[in-house]
Amino acid sequence: xxxxxxxxxxxxxxxxxxxxxxxxxxxxxxxxxxxxxxxxxxxxxxxxxxxxxxxxxxxxxxxxxxxxxxxxxxxxxxxxxxxxxxxxxxxxxxxxxxxxxxxxxxxxxxxxxxxxxxxxxxxxxxxxxxxxxxxxxxxxxxxxxxxxx
Numbered sequence: 001x002x003x004x005x006x007x008x009x010x011x012x013x014x015x016x017x018x019x020x021x022x023x024x025x026x027x028x029x030x031x032x033x034x035x036x037x038x039x040x041x042x043x044x045x046x047x048x049x050x051x052x053x054x055x056x057x058x059x060x061x062x063x064x065x066x067x068x069x070x071x072x073x074x075x076x077x078x079x080x081x082x083x084x085x086x087x088x089x090x091x092x093x094x095x096x097x098x099x100x101x102x103x104x105x106x107x108x109x110x111x112x113x114x115x116x117x118x119x120x121x122x123x124x125x126x127x128x129x130x131x132x133x134x135x136x137x138x139x140x141x142x143x144x145x146x147x148x149x
Contacts (some may be wrong), residue, residue: 015116015149100135
């Protein structure tokens with residue numbers, strides 16, 4: 001790969017070091033690198049639990065949602081660690097939602113996705129790749145580098 005390569009590095013808890021290390025070792029120096037983290041919609045789970053416990057239309061608690069605030073802070077810290085480990089300039093992107101949908105949206109115009117295989121390290125076969133990663137592999141319109149964490 002050479003030239004203006006746009007690479008998206010999918011940052012996931014538990015496997016992000018492997019994806020960053022692969023990007024650092026394999027991407028050309030002039031590559032446009034995006035470090036992407038996708039937080040699940042934890043607030044929806046909390047809202048659903050609150051509805052289940054308090055009825056269909058409970059009043060939300062006053063102030064910022066503590067779950068949202070915590071996940072945003074964790075994403076910022078993880079992306080900062082990933083940028084430091086990468087050792088070069090990179091754009092950091094924090095998204096929220098279904099991981100597979102958010103990764104595919106970020107891949108528009110990308111040349112490469114660097115992702116890590118999720119699942120149990122000793123497990124072989126189709127179950128060795130998680131649902132979201134499998135979906136992205138099947139639908140990505142760019143090259144994919146899948147690394148073993």
